[in-house]
Amino acid sequence: MKSRDWLRSHGRALVIVVPALWLGIFFLMPFLNVLKISLAEQVIAQPPYSPLFYFSESGDWHFKVSLDNYRDLFNDDLYIAAFLNSTRIAFISAVICLLIGYPMAYGIMRTTPSWRNPLLMLVALPFWTSFLLRVYAWIGILNNTGILNNALLACGFIDRPLVIMKTEVAIYIGIVYSYLPFVVLPVYSTLEKMDTTLLEAAADLGARPFAAFLKITLPLSWPGILAGFSLVFIPALGEFVIPDLLGGSDTLMLGHVLWDEFFANRAWPIASAVAIVMLLMVLGLLVLQNKVNRPPPQA
Amino acid sequence: MNTRRSPPMTLWLWICFAFLYFPILSLIIYSFNVSKLVTVWAGFSTQSYATLWKNRQILEAALLSVQIGLATATLAVVFGTLLALCLTRLGRFRGRSLLGGLASAPLVMPEVITGLSLLLLFVSLEKTFGWPKRGALTIVIAHTTFAMAYVAVIVQSRLSAMSVALEEAAQDLGAHPPAVFFQITLPLIAPALVAGWLLAFTLSLDDLVIASFVSGPGASTLPMVIYSKVRLGLSPEVNALASLLILLVALGVTVVGLLLGQKSRDHRVVPGVEVKKVDGRLDDDRRPPIG
Amino acid sequence: MIRHKKHPALHDPSNIPLLELRCITRKFGVFPAVNEVSLNVYRGEIFCLLGGSGCGKTTLLRLIAGFEKPDSGKILLEGQELTGIPPYDRPVNMMFQSYALFPHMTVTQNVGFGLKQAGLPKNSLRTRVAEMLALVKLSEFGARKPHQLSGGQQQRVALARALVLQPKILLLDEPLAALDRKLRESTQAELKGLQEQLGITFIVVTHDQNEAMSLATRIGVMNNGKIQQTGSPREIYESPANHFVANFVGDVNLFEGELIEWGPEFFRFRVHEADCIFRSSAASELPSGAAASLALRPEKIAFSCSPMPNGQDNATSGTLESVTYLGDLSLLSVRLASGRRIKISRPNAQREEQDLPSRGQTLYLRWSADSLVVLPK
Numbered sequence: 001m002k003s004r005d006w007l008r009s010h011g012r013a014l015v016i017v018v019p020a021l022w023l024g025i026f027f028l029m030p031f032l033n034v035l036k037i038s039l040a041e042q043v044i045a046q047p048p049y050s051p052l053f054y055f056s057e058s059g060d061w062h063f064k065v066s067l068d069n070y071r072d073l074f075n076d077d078l079y080i081a082a083f084l085n086s087t088r089i090a091f092i093s094a095v096i097c098l099l100i101g102y103p104m105a106y107g108i109m110r111t112t113p114s115w116r117n118p119l120l121m122l123v124a125l126p127f128w129t130s131f132l133l134r135v136y137a138w139i140g141i142l143n144n145t146g147i148l149n150n151a152l153l154a155c156g157f158i159d160r161p162l163v164i165m166k167t168e169v170a171i172y173i174g175i176v177y178s179y180l181p182f183v184v185l186p187v188y189s190t191l192e193k194m195d196t197t198l199l200e201a202a203a204d205l206g207a208r209p210f211a212a213f214l215k216i217t218l219p220l221s222w223p224g225i226l227a228g229f230s231l232v233f234i235p236a237l238g239e240f241v242i243p244d245l246l247g248g249s250d251t252l253m254l255g256h257v258l259w260d261e262f263f264a265n266r267a268w269p270i271a272s273a274v275a276i277v278m279l280l281m282v283l284g285l286l287v288l289q290n291k292v293n294r295p296p297p298q299a
Numbered sequence: 300m301n302t303r304r305s306p307p308m309t310l311w312l313w314i315c316f317a318f319l320y321f322p323i324l325s326l327i328i329y330s331f332n333v334s335k336l337v338t339v340w341a342g343f344s345t346q347s348y349a350t351l352w353k354n355r356q357i358l359e360a361a362l363l364s365v366q367i368g369l370a371t372a373t374l375a376v377v378f379g380t381l382l383a384l385c386l387t388r389l390g391r392f393r394g395r396s397l398l399g400g401l402a403s404a405p406l407v408m409p410e411v412i413t414g415l416s417l418l419l420l421f422v423s424l425e426k427t428f429g430w431p432k433r434g435a436l437t438i439v440i441a442h443t444t445f446a447m448a449y450v451a452v453i454v455q456s457r458l459s460a461m462s463v464a465l466e467e468a469a470q471d472l473g474a475h476p477p478a479v480f481f482q483i484t485l486p487l488i489a490p491a492l493v494a495g496w497l498l499a500f501t502l503s504l505d506d507l508v509i510a511s512f513v514s515g516p517g518a519s520t521l522p523m524v525i526y527s528k529v530r531l532g533l534s535p536e537v538n539a540l541a542s543l544l545i546l547l548v549a550l551g552v553t554v555v556g557l558l559l560g561q562k563s564r565d566h567r568v569v570p571g572v573e574v575k576k577v578d579g580r581l582d583d584d585r586r587p588p589i590g
Numbered sequence: 591m592i593r594h595k596k597h598p599a600l601h602d603p604s605n606i607p608l609l610e611l612r613c614i615t616r617k618f619g620v621f622p623a624v625n626e627v628s629l630n631v632y633r634g635e636i637f638c639l640l641g642g643s644g645c646g647k648t649t650l651l652r653l654i655a656g657f658e659k660p661d662s663g664k665i666l667l668e669g670q671e672l673t674g675i676p677p678y679d680r681p682v683n684m685m686f687q688s689y690a691l692f693p694h695m696t697v698t699q700n701v702g703f704g705l706k707q708a709g710l711p712k713n714s715l716r717t718r719v720a721e722m723l724a725l726v727k728l729s730e731f732g733a734r735k736p737h738q739l740s741g742g743q744q745q746r747v748a749l750a751r752a753l754v755l756q757p758k759i760l761l762l763d764e765p766l767a768a769l770d771r772k773l774r775e776s777t778q779a780e781l782k783g784l785q786e787q788l789g790i791t792f793i794v795v796t797h798d799q800n801e802a803m804s805l806a807t808r809i810g811v812m813n814n815g816k817i818q819q820t821g822s823p824r825e826i827y828e829s830p831a832n833h834f835v836a837n838f839v840g841d842v843n844l845f846e847g848e849l850i851e852w853g854p855e856f857f858r859f860r861v862h863e864a865d866c867i868f869r870s871s872a873a874s875e876l877p878s879g880a881a882a883s884l885a886l887r888p889e890k891i892a893f894s895c896s897p898m899p900n901g902q903d904n905a906t907s908g909t910l911e912s913v914t915y916l917g918d919l920s921l922l923s924v925r926l927a928s929g930r931r932i933k934i935s936r937p938n939a940q941r942e943e944q945d946l947p948s949r950g951q952t953l954y955l956r957w958s959a960d961s962l963v964v965l966p967k
Contacts, residue, residue: 015381015385016385018381019385020398022378023398023402023444023447026417027444030413031416033423034412034419047422047423047426107308107309119316121552122319123319125548126319128552129323129541130504130505130522130541130544132525133326133545136326136529137323138322141321141325177319177322180318237409238411239409240411255410255411258412272415275411275416279412282408282409464686464688464690465692465693467657467677468691469703470656471683471752472678472683472704473679473707474678474703474707478707482703483692
């Protein structure tokens with residue numbers, strides 16, 4: 001009985017401690033570490049940053065925090081441009097995704113029930129194939145000598161190839177293409193949960209279909225819209241592969257800046273500061289989403 | 300009213316699915332191109348597959364990626380399931396909401412941040428403890444950390460769809476908590492574990508950014524090799540590789556879909572019984588065990 | 591007060607309770623779902639916990655099963671403390687409202703689950719399961735999965751699964767709620783028969799008073815986490831202990847009155863809203879002028895169309911407002927001069943309508959002193 005009791009109480013603790021410890025060490029601690037490094041100074045050493053605590057030669061404790069990296073971030077045009085670019089591109093991409101994805105989810109919901117699941121599966125399927133290769137496919141399509149231009153030239157719509165590759169348009173296409181499922185699925189799931197008798201009630205009370213959509217369906221699918229938006233906006237904010245492969249060198253985005261600072265310039269403290277600022281933006285968005293999504297208090 | 304199909308809606312669906320599938324299709328078609336120029340069609344050939352087969356670098360990277368994926372998926376399923384159990388079945392404990400936050404954070408974290416922070420941690424750890432050496436091991440750790448969050452989400456949704464009464468009934472009939480887990484909970488969440496494993500494997504196989512950060516010299520995963528090739532421009536070998544991967548995924552998804560579809564039909568969580576509503580509310584004063 | 595015959599178990603001093611709850615409290619947050627409940631259940635009883643949504647009856651059942659731990663108080667089974675023992679070590683079993691049949695196991699595996707946990711050898715396990723399935727008339731269905739059974743069959747599997755362990759007490763959470771009405775009635779009888787045959791003590795949670803009345807040897811009426819009254823179905827109905835019980839079980843007309851006179855065997859109350867004196871044959875001791883509630887069941891009121899002399903006790907008159915035909919009964923609503931409405935029921939002994947008075951007619955009402963129940967304020 002005693003050993004069983006021990007196992008019972010500690011078995012429960014074990015189930016909690018194992019994943020908690022893993023996440024603590026490999027998820028929480030890294031961010032604290034990044035925060036620490038972002039407050040350090042760049043030095044030429046291995047690793048290339050100054051310690052926050054150290055013993056001076058006289059044996060005293062020293063504690064040194066520097067906000068220089070953050071000051072640099074907000075004073076350097078390069079970083080500011082990267083922040084603005086990233087936010088703009090992520091925002092516009094998310095909106096385009098919604099404009100395409102919402103009607104798509106709505107359309108799927110309105111097909112015959114036996115079609116819904118196969119169609120949803122078709123939406124999710126590309127997600128299971130390599131992201132990198134799907135982005136790569138667009139190079140072949142959008143290139144000056146690519147499939148799109150070849151087709152358009154052959155049909156005689158244009159007489160010179162359209163320059164899409166290495167522009168912002170290519171980035172939008174890449175992001176929208178890659179993240180479209182992330183809008184369709186949450187929107188669909190809120191639409192599906194919606195009580196269809198609400199629409200019948202609206203129709204019964206004299207609302208035409210479009211009015212019913214605007215007044216009933218759209219407000220009720222707001223949580224799905226918001227979830228879809230942040231599921232595109234957040235990863236797009238730090239996107240590296242798509243702007244790197246499809247975008248031009250003039251469109252700097254945060255992910256790229258962070259990558260370059262870290263790998264090319266070995267500027268760990270400033271890269272960490274970029275990461276922290278991005279993190280704050282993400283957290284802010286999540287808190288906002290949480291607030292909006294909280295169901296109204298039940299009467 | 301709710302299943303009326305309008306022509307514009309159908310057309311829109313066709314356009315969207317064409318948008319989703321055209322690039323994938325183009326990859327496959329042009330993998331059979333004779334021309335090295337990839338996008339200019341010059342005739343049918345399987346040349347690029349032969350070249351791919353001889354490319355040792357790609358094959359080795361693929362092997363490494365699969366190994367990392369297997370390790371990651373297995374670890375992620377174990378940790379993710381534990382995490383899901385913590386969050387759905389263990390009631391209140393200190394730090395529960397923190398753990399809940401930590402569990403969902405990897406889902407939304409931009410990859411560059413996860414990659415950078417993990418690398419910096421590994422550097423610090425290596426400097427202090429001499430461990431872990433950067434390479435396949437650190438990639439597995441990093442992948443497990445974010446993949447377990449996905450697994451936890453899938454398992455959690457399965458667990459919350461499964462009535463707690465089943466586990467209580469097993470306990471009531473004399474089963475100790477481990478017996479309840481292995482005889483009742485595990486068989487019933489098995490489909491979610493399979494799905495979670497596959498998802499974790501795919502995520503690991505697919506990841507470029509985090510692996511690039513935390514990998515060390517000599518450990519190049521498949522996406523890293525593809526990326527270095529793609530940066531230099533289009534390559535028929537990559538098309539061939541992509542076609543093979545797509546074929547594999549399509550096969551896998553079909554098989555698993557059929558398997559799970561069949562399973563879920565005779566493993567409905569509450570078998571055909573609906574708890575009748577009493578006075579418009581479910582049950583009387585029963586509350587969820589957490590709360 | 592009118593005393594009815596009590597359940598024999600209660601009066602036999604040698605009969606120690608099988609289950610004893612001592613001042614059990616269980617709070618969810620600050621809200622006490624079960625509030626200082628003390629209760630004895632005796633061997634061989636079918637004890638019904640009756641109450642509305644959120645009254646705490648299911649929580650009480652889960653406390654006995656061990657799924658909830660009491661914040662304070664004790665649970666004793668045959669005099670042994672049960673409080674700290676986990677559900678899997680308690681000699682009580684539960685039948686869940688949703689049945690909680692394991693969907694991935696066959697009927698045989700479901701019924702054998704508990705015996706397997708107990709480490710019973712395969713042979714005797716098989717015999718016990720087969721016997722049990724025969725008892726609930728499911729012998730041919732052993733190889734089926736739960737979802738291949740009808741609702742009634744699933745209910746019997748759940749019952750068999752819990753009974754096969756021969757628990758000291760079987761806890762049933764709304765055992766019949768998921769069945770349709772016709773099936774519910776036949777299953778009620780089966781359940782009762784099974785209980786007598788096996789001699790296992792049942793504690794049944796239900797919100798349905800008819801179910802409680804027809805199943806129970808004793809009923810405990812719960813409200814707001816407290817047991818309001820325990821007693822036989824007749825006691826609960828005919829001698830409700832308070833307002834809540836009178837109102838919850840069956841229909842009732844409640845009047846506010848004040849005591850004006852009493853003597854041996856009689857108590858007279860002035861009731862302004864009925865404009866008459868209520869005379870009761872029993873009441874607990876009250877000071878003169880004390881206010882009391884007087885409960886009068888609708889079927890206990892007699893009426894006639896011919897006038898009666900004024901000023902009699904337990905008699906008044908009013909206008910018939912409506913007649914609701916319910917098949918076996920008709921419900922009459924009579925409006926008194928004060929505006930107060932009184933419900934009266936009467937069996938429809940005739941097929942024809944003419945024996946009922948028509949709307950707008952003046953009705954003269956009377957009732958006996960025995961039929962009044964005086965409730966403390």
